Amino acid sequence: MSVTKEIVVLPGDGIGPEVTREAVNVLETVCKRHGYKLKTRSFDVGGASIDRYGRPLTEKALEACKEVPAVLLGAVGGDKWNEEPKDKRPEAALLGLRKELGLFANLRPITTHQSLIHSSPLKEEIVNGVDILILRELTGGIYFGRPRFIEQTSAGERGVDTLAYETHEIERIAHKAFEMATDRNRKVTSVDKSNVLDSSRLWRRTVIDSASQWPEISLSHMLVDNCAMQLIRDPKQFDVILTGNMFGDILSDAAAMITGSIGMLPSASIGEKYAMYEPVHGSAPDIAGQNKANPLAAIASIALMCRYSLDMPEAAQEIEDAIQATLQDGFRTGDIASNPSKEYLVDTSEMGSAVLKHLNP
Amino acid sequence: MSVTKEIVVLPGDGIGPEVTREAVNVLETVCKRHGYKLKTRSFDVGGASIDRYGRPLTEKALEACKEVPAVLLGAVGGDKWNEEPKDKRPEAALLGLRKELGLFANLRPITTHQSLIHSSPLKEEIVNGVDILILRELTGGIYFGRPRFIEQTSAGERGVDTLAYETHEIERIAHKAFEMATDRNRKVTSVDKSNVLDSSRLWRRTVIDSASQWPEISLSHMLVDNCAMQLIRDPKQFDVILTGNMFGDILSDAAAMITGSIGMLPSASIGEKYAMYEPVHGSAPDIAGQNKANPLAAIASIALMCRYSLDMPEAAQEIEDAIQATLQDGFRTGDIASNPSKEYLVDTSEMGSAVLKHLNP
Ligand SMILES: CC(C)[C@H](C(=O)O)[C@@H](O)C(=O)O
Ligand SMILES: CC(C)[C@H](C(=O)O)[C@@H](O)C(=O)O
Numbered sequence: 202m203s204v205t206k207e208i209v210v211l212p213g214d215g216i217g218p219e220v221t222r223e224a225v226n227v228l229e230t231v232c233k234r235h236g237y238k239l240k241t242r243s244f245d246v247g248g249a250s251i252d253r254y255g256r257p258l259t260e261k262a263l264e265a266c267k268e269v270p271a272v273l274l275g276a277v278g279g280d281k282w283n284e285e286p287k288d289k290r291p292e293a294a295l296l297g298l299r300k301e302l303g304l305f306a307n308l309r310p311i312t313t314h315q316s317l318i319h320s321s322p323l324k325e326e327i328v329n330g331v332d333i334l335i336l337r338e339l340t341g342g343i344y345f346g347r348p349r350f351i352e353q354t355s356a357g358e359r360g361v362d363t364l365a366y367e368t369h370e371i372e373r374i375a376h377k378a379f380e381m382a383t384d385r386n387r388k389v390t391s392v393d394k395s396n397v398l399d400s401s402r403l404w405r406r407t408v409i410d411s412a413s414q415w416p417e418i419s420l421s422h423m424l425v426d427n428c429a430m431q432l433i434r435d436p437k438q439f440d441v442i443l444t445g446n447m448f449g450d451i452l453s454d455a456a457a458m459i460t461g462s463i464g465m466l467p468s469a470s471i472g473e474k475y476a477m478y479e480p481v482h483g484s485a486p487d488i489a490g491q492n493k494a495n496p497l498a499a500i501a502s503i504a505l506m507c508r509y510s511l512d513m514p515e516a517a518q519e520i521e522d523a524i525q526a527t528l529q530d531g532f533r534t535g536d537i538a539s540n541p542s543k544e545y546l547v548d549t550s551e552m553g554s555a556v557l558k559h560l561n562p
Numbered sequence: 563m564s565v566t567k568e569i570v571v572l573p574g575d576g577i578g579p580e581v582t583r584e585a586v587n588v589l590e591t592v593c594k595r596h597g598y599k600l601k602t603r604s605f606d607v608g609g610a611s612i613d614r615y616g617r618p619l620t621e622k623a624l625e626a627c628k629e630v631p632a633v634l635l636g637a638v639g640g641d642k643w644n645e646e647p648k649d650k651r652p653e654a655a656l657l658g659l660r661k662e663l664g665l666f667a668n669l670r671p672i673t674t675h676q677s678l679i680h681s682s683p684l685k686e687e688i689v690n691g692v693d694i695l696i697l698r699e700l701t702g703g704i705y706f707g708r709p710r711f712i713e714q715t716s717a718g719e720r721g722v723d724t725l726a727y728e729t730h731e732i733e734r735i736a737h738k739a740f741e742m743a744t745d746r747n748r749k750v751t752s753v754d755k756s757n758v759l760d761s762s763r764l765w766r767r768t769v770i771d772s773a774s775q776w777p778e779i780s781l782s783h784m785l786v787d788n789c790a791m792q793l794i795r796d797p798k799q800f801d802v803i804l805t806g807n808m809f810g811d812i813l814s815d816a817a818a819m820i821t822g823s824i825g826m827l828p829s830a831s832i833g834e835k836y837a838m839y840e841p842v843h844g845s846a847p848d849i850a851g852q853n854k855a856n857p858l859a860a861i862a863s864i865a866l867m868c869r870y871s872l873d874m875p876e877a878a879q880e881i882e883d884a885i886q887a888t889l890q891d892g893f894r895t896g897d898i899a900s901n902p903s904k905e906y907l908v909d910t911s912e913m914g915s916a917v918l919k920h921l922n923p
Contacts, residue, residue, distance in 0.1 A: 292757050322688045322794055343725060349760045357729030360764030364704060364725060368718030394808070396653050399710045403721030429816040430824075433683055433794060447755070451812055455790040463791075 205238045206511050209265050209272045211246040214291060215484025216494035216549075217275020223496035223553030224273060224503045227523075230560050231507065231516035242269075246298075247277025247291035247484075257294035263301055271510035272298070272477040273502065276484035291484075299339050303472035305370070306377045307337040308505070309453045309481065310467065311436075313460045316528045317537055321461030323433070328459055333439045334381055335456060337449025338374045339470055341366055342400075344446045366400045366445065371407040377471075378443035379415040388440035389420050392428045392448055404445065425452070432456050457481055464536045465524075467501035469509055476510045478502040492548045495534040497524055500556055523559035530555065566599045567872050570626050570633045572607040575652060576845025577855035577910075578636020584857035584914030585634060585864045588884075591921050592868065592877035603630075607659075608638025608652035608845075618655035624662055632871035633659070633838040634863065637845035652845075660700050664833035666731070667738045668698040669866070670814045670842065671828065672797075674821045677889045678898055682822030684794070689820055694800045695742055696817060698810025699735045700831055702727055703761075705807045727761045727806065732768040738832075739804035740776040749801035750781050753789045753809055765806065786813070793817050818842055825897045826885075828862035830870055837871045839863040853909045856895040858885055861917055884920035891916065 210225060212218035225241060232239040244250075244262035251257050257277070266272045277291040287293065298304070311333040313321075321328045346363030375391070382389045391408045393401035405422055412420045423431065425448045431438060432455055444452060457463045466481040480498030488494055501524060508517035532555045533544045547555065571586060573579035586602060593600040605611075605623035612618050618638070627633045638652040648654065659665070672694040674682075682689045707724030736752070743750045752769045754762035766783055773781045784792065786809045792799060793816055805813060818824045827842040841859030849855055862885060869878035893916045894905045908916065 287757075287763070290757070296758070322684050322796075324683060324685060327683045344758055346722075351760050351764050354728060358764055358768075359726060359728045360759075360761035361707075362725040362759045362761050364723040365720060367715060367720045394811075396648075396651070397657075397705055398721075398723045399712050400721035400723050402648070403712050403719055407719075426811045426815040429790065429812045430819040433816060433819045435683075448812075450755075450787045451790045451809075454787040455794060455816065458791040458794045 204236065205240055206232055207240040207269045208506070209269050210241050210243045211262065211272060211274045212243065212249070213246050213275040213277040213484065214248040214279050215276055215486045215489040217277070217484055219490070219492065219494050219549050220480060220496040220499035221273055221275040223549060224499035226553055227500050227520060227556060227560065228503045228506070230557055231513065231519060234560065235513060235516055246274065246294045248279050248282045250294065251282055251285065251289060251291065256289060257291050258297045263298070266298065266302060266477075267475065270476065271506045272302075272475070273499070273506065274298075274477055274479040275499065276480065276482065278484050279486040281486075296344065298477060299470060300345065302475040302477065303340060304470035304475065304477055305338060305340045306374055306471045307339040307449065308381070308469040308471065309335040309337065309457070310505075311335060311456045311460055314462055314465060314525070314528055317462050317465065319461070320537065320539060321459060323459050323461075328436060328461065331436045331460060333436060333442060333456060334385065335442045335449060335453045336374065336378045336381060336444070337453055338370065338445050341370045342446035364398070364400050364447070366404055368403070368407050371404050372411050375408045375411040375443060378441050379412065379418050382418050382441040383415070386440040387418050389418055390428070390439055390442050391420065391422050392425050392442060392444040392452065393422065394425050394448075395422070396424060408443065428452060429455060432459060464495045464534075465497050465501065467498055467505050469502070469505040471509060476506070478506045492550060493535055494549050495536050496549050496553050497556075500524060500553070519560060523556045526559045527552070527555045565597065566601055567593055568601040568630045569867070570630050571602050571604045572623065572633060572635045573604065573610070574607050574636040574638040574845065575609040575640050576637055576847045576850040578638070578845055580851070580853060580855050580910050581841060581857040581860035582634055582636040584910060585860035587914055588861050588881060588917060588921065589864045589867070591918055592874065592880060595921065596874060596877055607635065607655045609640050609643045611655065612643055612646065612650060612652065617650060618652050619658045624659070627659065627663060627838075628836065631837065632867045633836070634860070634867065635659075635838055635840040636860065637841065637843065639845045640847040642847075657705065659838060660831060661706065663836040663838065664701060665831035665836065665838055666699060666701045667735055667832045668700040668810065669742070669830040669832065670696040670698065670818070671866075672696060672814075672817045672821055675823055675826060675886070675889055678823050678826065680822070681898065681900060682820060684820050689797060689822065692797045692821060694797060694803060694817060695746065696803045696805070696810060696814045697735065697739045697742060698814060699731065699806050702731045703807035725759070725761050725808070727765055729764070729768050732765050733772050736769045736772040736804060739802050740773065740779050743779050743802040744776070747801040748779050750779055751789070751800055751803050752781065752783050753786050753803060753805040753813065754783065755786050755809075756783070757785060769804065789813060790816060793820060823898075825856040825895075826858050826862065828859055828866050830863070830866040832870060837867070839867045853911060854896055855910050856897050857910050857914050858917075861885060861914070880921060884917045887920045888913070888916045
């Protein structure tokens with residue numbers, strides 16, 4: 202087994218560089234602890250790359266990502282680049298990385314932290330104990346379907362997008378969902394709009410077919426509008442939610458909000474060969490460069506990286522435990538602070554150090 | 563001015579017949595009170611029509627709907643018909659009515675009732691006072707775009723749907739939103755996914771252009787994933803939400819759930835010539851025929867009908883006040899009951915009569 206773990210870091214924009222710095226420190230520490238050397242290379246991406254190279258993702262950065270098993274991305278975007286044409290905007294880097302690296306499975310674990318639960322807009326009894334894994338298809342559907350265009354018509358213009366799914370795309374994400382559910386509560390809810398969409402009818406039929414290889418999984422189906430309601434009404438009913446690219450985009454943000462822990466949530470985007478890890482939160486330009494950002498979502502993304510790409514499942518657990526312990530100690534960045542008399546308000550680097558202490562006692 | 567008000571009633575399936583019966587009684591009463599005669603004709607639709615005529619919507623029912631200014635629909639659907647092919651399922655009646663009657667604007671007022679607010683999954687301070695009008699485009703977008711098909715490929719199958727919007731479709735729903743906002747708080751939030759979709763870019767640009775004729779309206783734009791979060795985080799920030807067919811389907815169900823009053827919410831679907839009114843809730847086959855269903859959403863739909871189609875704005879207000887008063891009196895059907903010591907548990911017809919008493923004191 203290799204003694205070196207190698208990753209690429211794409212700090213990106215806004216608070217991206219600050220939070221990835223702390224996350225890399227954590228990875229460094231667990232690598233050392235488990236007898237590995239860590240090698241990292243860093244590249245601009247998003248707005249930072251636009252400013253320097255005139256485009257959001259360079260060939261060089263992309264090639265580097267293909268030489269390692271895992272990429273850590275901070276965040277991309279900011280008002281500064283909002284007026285750029287679509288293929289020159291920071292988000293184009295995200296879509297490009299997903300497609301070029303074949304990251305077809307987006308994993309968003311939605312869990313609550315007991316000590317933060319009061320900051321949910323939902324009642325405590327509704328969210329306490331929520332533990333959902335949203336599995337969103339990430340390289341197909343309406344995000345990438347062709348044709349897509351805006352054309353002149355006799356009466357004005359017409360804008361068109363195409364939502365397309367092929368059997369093999371649905372099968373591979375379905376099998377991923379069943380695989381993930383096997384290590385959890387064995388319940389998969391597949392979400393579609395099969396009462397209206399042809400692509401959803403194929404989706405549902407294919408998911409049902411794929412499930413025959415997973416007899417221990419209990420599979421059910423839910424329409425996307427109902428799922429949006431059920432996530433709010435009773436999120437605890439869900440274990441693994443399996444869905445397409447666009448529905449997954451909407452539902453995972455809704456689900457993130459119900460926990461009250463949006464600044465805490467990590468994500469993993471996984472393909473056959475490569476993988477990318479990033480915090481769910483955005484680039485937060487308003488607090489960028491002020492050492493105020495919460496690095497815990499980026500650090501939690503490192504835990505997922507250890508579990509799914511670096512073959513370090515113990516390190517993953519240690520990091521998650523360390524985050525938990527740090528919160529229990531009362532450390533809070535501004536975004537998750539609520540009770541000054543029982544908490545210690547810390548900055549980005551202090552929060553990172555607090556986690557490190559639990560890893561390096 | 564005509565002394566007769568004429569409508570078509572499509573009771574539909576499940577609890578549809580029970581709740582529309584109470585709603586028609588209410589309309590009868592306000593008509594009498596304001597010096598009108600009410601004429602109604604009733605037709606099967608949805609599963610009821612499938613059972614009788616082999617299809618969810620007959621030519622005869624459709625033609626009748628075109629002879630009146632307003633249609634009241636109960637609910638359609640039920641497990642019984644779920645295995646039918648798509649154009650023979652109850653929902654096909656809904657889609658057919660929307661398209662054939664040109665009902666391009668779906669209005670979903672999302673309001674809270676002080677006396678029911680505790681049943682929201684959200685904290686009281688988040689939902690108290692919510693008053694949103696969701697305006698969903700209803701005859702375009704991915705619901706009706708062509709091509710749509712499932713085809714064989716060399717490796718399996720491919721399912722395709724088309725999301726298309728034309729300038730004139732966006733303009734007319736945008737103007738409707740601005741018009742509605744003029745009588746409210748003059749804030750319109752247009753929701754799209756313009757960082758990914760071409761149709762959304764046209765949507766946003768067209769909405770901005772249309773807004774130039776409405777200088778007193780404050781227009782902003784929000785991405786659909788963010789809107790799903792913001793509806794949960796702070797629904798009070800919204801006044802009118804303007805969006806496309808698919809996004810509107812998802813967001814309006816999420817918004818309905820946050821109020822805790824889903825059994826209370828009415829809707830209106832409005833076109834150039836025709837209009838249809840229906841409660842937001844479904845056909846609830848489990849309690850059908852038991853005189854248990856809550857008729858207040860159907861009755862509230864009659865209020866919208868009086869306001870938007872029957873030129874009886876005073877009657878609309880009287881009905882809404884009567885619903886409010888009935889709740890304050892403590893009358894509750896099972897779905898909204900919570901405190902037996904302070905409430906009177908009533909059945910469908912008793913609830914209808916309780917509302918009538920306030921209209922006919
Ligand atoms: C930035 C945007 C293109 C992206 C998406 O829609 O996928 C984001 O919302 C996400 O969920 O990662
Ligand atoms: C039944 C279904 C076709 C319909 C829709 O998706 O429009 C329903 O969800 C609604 O919102 O009225």
